[in-house]
Amino acid sequence: MTEQPEHPSTATPFWRADPSALLRVGDGFSLRDVDPGSAPGTHADKAAGLAELARSAQELRELQEKLFAQSRLGAMDRLLVVLQAMDAAGKGGVVNHVFAQLEPYGLALAAFKAPSEAERAHDFLWRIEPRVPGPGLIGLFDRSHYEDVLIQRVRGFAPPEEIARRYGAINDFERRIADAGVRIVKIMLHVSPEEQATRLISRLDDPDKHWKYNPGDLDERLLWPEYMEAFQIAIERTRAAHAPWFVVPANRKWYARVAVQRIVISELQRIDPQWPDADFDPAVERARVEASLGLHWPG
Amino acid sequence: MTEQPEHPSTATPFWRADPSALLRVGDGFSLRDVDPGSAPGTHADKAAGLAELARSAQELRELQEKLFAQSRLGAMDRLLVVLQAMDAAGKGGVVNHVFAQLEPYGLALAAFKAPSEAERAHDFLWRIEPRVPGPGLIGLFDRSHYEDVLIQRVRGFAPPEEIARRYGAINDFERRIADAGVRIVKIMLHVSPEEQATRLISRLDDPDKHWKYNPGDLDERLLWPEYMEAFQIAIERTRAAHAPWFVVPANRKWYARVAVQRIVISELQRIDPQWPDADFDPAVERARVEASLGLHWPG
Numbered sequence: 001m002t003e004q005p006e007h008p009s010t011a012t013p014f015w016r017a018d019p020s021a022l023l024r025v026g027d028g029f030s031l032r033d034v035d036p037g038s039a040p041g042t043h044a045d046k047a048a049g050l051a052e053l054a055r056s057a058q059e060l061r062e063l064q065e066k067l068f069a070q071s072r073l074g075a076m077d078r079l080l081v082v083l084q085a086m087d088a089a090g091k092g093g094v095v096n097h098v099f100a101q102l103e104p105y106g107l108a109l110a111a112f113k114a115p116s117e118a119e120r121a122h123d124f125l126w127r128i129e130p131r132v133p134g135p136g137l138i139g140l141f142d143r144s145h146y147e148d149v150l151i152q153r154v155r156g157f158a159p160p161e162e163i164a165r166r167y168g169a170i171n172d173f174e175r176r177i178a179d180a181g182v183r184i185v186k187i188m189l190h191v192s193p194e195e196q197a198t199r200l201i202s203r204l205d206d207p208d209k210h211w212k213y214n215p216g217d218l219d220e221r222l223l224w225p226e227y228m229e230a231f232q233i234a235i236e237r238t239r240a241a242h243a244p245w246f247v248v249p250a251n252r253k254w255y256a257r258v259a260v261q262r263i264v265i266s267e268l269q270r271i272d273p274q275w276p277d278a279d280f281d282p283a284v285e286r287a288r289v290e291a292s293l294g295l296h297w298p299g
Numbered sequence: 300m301t302e303q304p305e306h307p308s309t310a311t312p313f314w315r316a317d318p319s320a321l322l323r324v325g326d327g328f329s330l331r332d333v334d335p336g337s338a339p340g341t342h343a344d345k346a347a348g349l350a351e352l353a354r355s356a357q358e359l360r361e362l363q364e365k366l367f368a369q370s371r372l373g374a375m376d377r378l379l380v381v382l383q384a385m386d387a388a389g390k391g392g393v394v395n396h397v398f399a400q401l402e403p404y405g406l407a408l409a410a411f412k413a414p415s416e417a418e419r420a421h422d423f424l425w426r427i428e429p430r431v432p433g434p435g436l437i438g439l440f441d442r443s444h445y446e447d448v449l450i451q452r453v454r455g456f457a458p459p460e461e462i463a464r465r466y467g468a469i470n471d472f473e474r475r476i477a478d479a480g481v482r483i484v485k486i487m488l489h490v491s492p493e494e495q496a497t498r499l500i501s502r503l504d505d506p507d508k509h510w511k512y513n514p515g516d517l518d519e520r521l522l523w524p525e526y527m528e529a530f531q532i533a534i535e536r537t538r539a540a541h542a543p544w545f546v547v548p549a550n551r552k553w554y555a556r557v558a559v560q561r562i563v564i565s566e567l568q569r570i571d572p573q574w575p576d577a578d579f580d581p582a583v584e585r586a587r588v589e590a591s592l593g594l595h596w597p598g
Contacts, residue, residue, distance in 0.1 A: 069510040069511075070510075072510050073510065092404070095402070095403055095404065096402050096403070096404075099403055100399070100402065100403050103394070103395050103399065104394055104395070104398055104399050104403070104406060104408050104439075105391070105394065105395075105408065105410065105441075107403060109403050109404065111404065140403075142404075193591075193594075194592070197588050197589075197591060197592050200584075200588045201585060201588055201589070204581045204584050204585045204588070205581075205585075207574065207577070207581075208574045210574075210575070210576075210577035210581065211368040211369075211371050211372065211574065211575050211577075212368075213577070213579070213584065215579050215584060215587075218584065218587050218588060218591065221588075221591060222591060222594070275506065275507045275509075275510065276509070276510050277509075278506070278509035278510075278512070280512070280514050282503045282504075282506075282509065285499075285503055285512065285514060285517065286500060286503045286504075288514075288517050289496050289499045289500055289503070289517060289520075290496075290500070292492075292496065292517065292520060292521060293493070293496050295492075295521070
């Protein structure tokens, strides 16, 4: 036996087991069995979590920069992260504390709201397709095409046979973009209804946060069991080796953030991007630059 | 006399004078008189500059969050920052060290490359218009429609009468979007040719940076005087009260970054965004959330 963990992404005392393995949805998954207050893979506390989040920023950035760099010379790899959750589960915090660590050039963020009239006049994937990230980018969907099988199912905005059709359409779509070089990671941030209530009340108690509160959010909250059922079905029907689901316990914000950070790092490590070779002769170019220093331009 | 500076943006010992005033292009401007190695407004050194950059991040973020928040309730204000420079002048560093401080939700980054065949088949503003930021956003153009009067003039890609037409077209365009609520700030990062050479050589000496080097960049470098003339003319003809130009000395990277950060903060302070009032009754909503805690959902 060795002290060295098998996977480089867990080579830190913070993680006792790789969260990207622990949180990945497998056979026989039941959302009901996931404790939103748990912290799989670590025994650390909030202070250690925040330190880990800061510590791993450099690792994340270097992988992203390599991914971006290799695309400039033709590599097609890119990553798409889909974030889904009930309101106040912490999507915004994950964006602002994990994805904000990336260089702005490498991040393509798409926040999907309720569809517009023009969007509703098309198939549900019409507005999604143009937002698929290009080579070298990390795409982030804050809500996504999964809204079309979550709120649309729970609210009955589409009939059951249309919802059923959509699971297949999503699978076809994700298979197709995976074939084009898009690595897909789908993440549900999972809070308890009690924790959601605490967060909604804290928004209501702070006038500077009122803009984040929408009375309609509470109407969705009252349909909690229906939403959990819709998540369970959507996850079951759309998980795939090329497009896995991860359910991240999110009652502790620090845990959700370090877990998502580690999942993204692990997926980038699987892509294993490399600094591209130069398509020019560095010695020749160096001589050209040096020669140009002899030029005398008007001051 | 008082110790309090007049403008809140200079309420720091780092700045002895407001760089957003010092670097703003005024009457009789001559690019030739700007020393790329200077640091107007401060006597501080690099260490103090990096500390200032970190210290002011919170101020920048809070202004941005307010700008974003007020747009959710209908305010139309947004900011567009246009970045132009010779290669290796530090645009990337400004993006990664200043604009990376913003929440990803609030930043709309558009990097304009050489126009595609489809883009060349349209007027030069055709590809620019869709990238104008929406309400609440900070738009950042890394290169822009100014390429169409810089490289296109220097290289003769368009005839002189077409270049002449474009200054007027740019002024009309910027006036129109300003009228729609877009505050426009145009920034030239100004390096010396000697500093550029040093940076190009340092890229060539580091294989991990080779992807950032393009042999074509050196061809542009050899036209330095022509580029400076093109910048001088473009700045003269397109500066306006609603769309000012700033020329930022950029031989010292830390200076360029804190100066751009302070210019952006100053412009956001002029917009003076406010937390929006709630369009619901917080007490009523709080009672609704609390009532929902009594519900018993299946575990």
